[in-house]
Amino acid sequence: MFDWKWDFAFEILPRLLWATLNTLMAAGAGYAIAVVLGLVLALAQRTPIRALTAVVREAVEFIRSTPLVLQIFFVFYVGPQFGLRLSPWTAGMIAIGLHYAAYLSEVYRGGIESVPKGQWEACTALSLSTRDTYARIIIPQALPPALAGMGNYLVGIFKDTPMLSVIGVAELMHTANAIGSEHYRFLEPITMVGVIFLMISLPAAGLVRLFETWVRRKLGMIR
């Protein structure tokens, strides 16, 4: 290839691999927040309180239709204005966790709505508490149809972590930029970041598909 320097590429590889760990950590932590918070957002839309449903619904729409990178800036810079200083990591995790929580809440909502009405009626007939109804009857059945969407967003959150570089989280993109400006060479670092992303996200997407089929088979939904 044109001006590709293999020795330079090998020299920066360890740094990029370390940064990959940070990227994976950021994606994992952000996803953990999103999985829990998403469930809260989904359940908050199912309470008898109409106003709460409307507010949460609109908030989810708002988060879903505005750019993540802008939300990251917002969380990072607005805190200090009111005397609350957040580290780049904390701010980044809050922003990306909240963003994907909004997406996951829609996935959960679809899952919950796919549970047949008879299941709810049976719970009422057995006079199960709301807590038991959700925890033991509805959510276990709502989960399998939601798994595909959840897996896709896990890959999605991984691919969105480069946006954290804008507030200085030392993940892959940030490290590649730093290497680029130290050595005045952007060809190798940025290309290698792209290749690393491909090497992780393609197998991950494949695994998500396999896992989905496995769960469906386990539950007897397909043979």
Next chain:
Amino acid sequence: MSYLDFLRDYGPRLLDGTLMTAAQFLCATVLAIAIALIAGLMKLSHNRLIRTPAVIYIEIFRGTSLLVQLYWIFFVLPLFGLTLEKFTAGFVAVGMNLGAYGAELVRGGIQSVPRGQWEAAYALSLSPAKRMWRIILPQALVNMLPPWGNLLIELLKGTALVSLISVADLMFEAKQINGSTFLSAQAFGTALIIYYIFARLIVTPFMRWLERVMARRIGRA
């Protein structure tokens, strides 16, 4: 400084940014639709020489981040002798990224057209081009319009990244205003609201309208 004062002082700049975002959105949308159509059709081809490039393109652009692609196009492509101006680099990156996602929608839309429609077109001995253009694509279009609505929202959000190669879009102006005034809540908050209005009051209603019109035109409404 009250919020109204803020809007009076910085409103015009945010408006300029919004116009730039709208320009990026339109250019990227046109490019994404063209690419989605071409790559989606290529992926359905039975000829491996035609299908493979489309598959590689789709997997690369869906498997990496938009930000990585944007930086690659802006910083690395010039090393291969192809220098794009930042405005062009911006919408090309966004359009190529979302075009890869759109290609899958095109493929799915075409595959969702019932077999009988293909067979009927054969029976009437329409040419392959005519069959695709007059029979299959219009029906595929109606099927895939709802997911395209979501995709265009993603595309709008994607355009915010072009601010990182200093295209003066809405995000860029908000960042500049924040840098000079430290009024973060006002600057970023207003930008968030403008993006929201753009998505909820312009893009989504337009797509709903288009869905209704197209459904009526092929006699489904």
